[in-house]
Amino acid sequence: MFEAVAFYLFAFLTIAMFFITVTTSQALYALSALAAGMIFISAFFFILGADFLGAVQIIVYTGAVMALYAFGMMFFDTTREVKEKKGNKFIIVGLATLCAVIIVAIFAAPIVSDNMLSLYPALEGAGNTQSVGLVLFTKYLIPFEVAAIMLLVAMVAGIVLAGKKMDLSLTLLNAEEIEKMDEEINKKVLS
Amino acid sequence: MEIGLNHYLILSTILFAIGLVGVMRRKNLLLLFFATEILLNSVNIAFAAISHYYGDLTGQMFAFFVIAIAASEIAVGLGLLIVWYKRHGNIDLESMTSMRG
Incomplete structure (x- = not known):
């Protein structure tokens, strides 16, 4: 109820x-x-x-x-x-509903045919967090680590894309260019 | 009245349809990202419901990975949007037709 x-x-x-x-x-x-x-x-x-x-x-x-x-x-x-956008609303709503129904049908197909087995059943006497941890760190350890690497890559990408002057690399510049940059920075600081 | 798996799947369908409508009618890219979030979350509901009604934890695992993918998608996507905004001054989809497709 x-x-x-x-x-x-x-x-x-x-x-x-x-x-x-x-x-x-x-x-x-x-x-x-x-x-x-x-x-x-x-x-x-x-x-x-x-x-x-x-x-x-x-x-x-x-x-x-x-x-x-x-x-x-x-x-x-x-x-x-x-x-x-100005478009035909009925086409948009119709297409969206059709796509959603098809996707749910794909999801529900194994359920309807009773073809779904419980691979990792919830443990008796263990809370949700505990059983999630057990499954995540045994059966899904490699996807978990790959997800961690993916998040790291996304973080680096976000910093590089959003940061200022990230396209410059000090290791690829000549010594003169670096000195020039330093002078400009000093000028800005002094002025 | 008992709430079954079908209720959750129907709710997931409705939310997915709302998200698809948003993807198709939005022109501003930031608001288009909002619509993709709705899509990902509606699928998460379906995963969690199937996981509950079949006593299987696999659905919840997939929901976790979907959340991780959504988070990294936003980080990279917003970075790209910032680069685009600095060059062109707007983030409308129609300004991105440089390939005349």
């Missing part, structure tokens, strides 16, 4: 928030609605017993992703109204 109430409440809230995100013409509204929708999605994870996933969802999306987006919004000056 309470599960049903919680499900429908959060389903309505999530759909409303994401609808605002997609349709509004103010970037600030879209950002705040997206953040709210992310938090409401973590409620589903808590209902489903995936406590650790819910906590990760809140930390990653509202902590890291939203901070990045807020930074981007301030940088890009999107406070003005956003122009939209």
Whole structure:
């Protein structure tokens, strides 16, 4: 009973928030609605017993992703109204719904045919976080490490792309050029 | 009324459709990124629901990797957007048709 109430409440809230995100013409509204929708999605994870996933969802999306987006919004000056594409709305909505239904059908196909086996069943007497840790660090250790390397690469790429004068390399410059650069920097500091 | 797996899959479908509508109608690239986040999250809900109703942790594992991929996608994407904005002064999709495709 309470599960049903919680499900429908959060389903309505999530759909409303994401609808605002997609349709509004103010970037600030879209950002705040997206953040709210992310938090409401973590409620589903808590209902489903995936406590650790819910906590990760809140930390990653509202902590890291939203901070990045807020930074981007301030940088890009999107406070003005956003122009939209003019297209046939029925075609867009129809195509989107069709794609979504097909994707869910792909997901549901193994369930309908009862062809799905439980590879890593949840352990008896262990909490969600404990069993997640056990599976993650035994069966999924290599994907976990690859994901860590991917995050490192993304961090380096973000710094190089967003930083200033990252296309200069001191090891590739001559000694004269480096001295010239130093003089310019000193001039700026003195003046 | 019992909430079953179908409820969650239908919710996931609805959210995925909303995200796809956003991807197709947005012109500003920053708002297009928001729509891709919605797509990734709707799939996460489906993964977590299947994981719960089949007593299998694989779905949650995939959801974790999807979150990691989303985070790195945003970091690289925003970096590229900043480079583009410094050169061209806007981040509209229509200004990126330099290949006349």
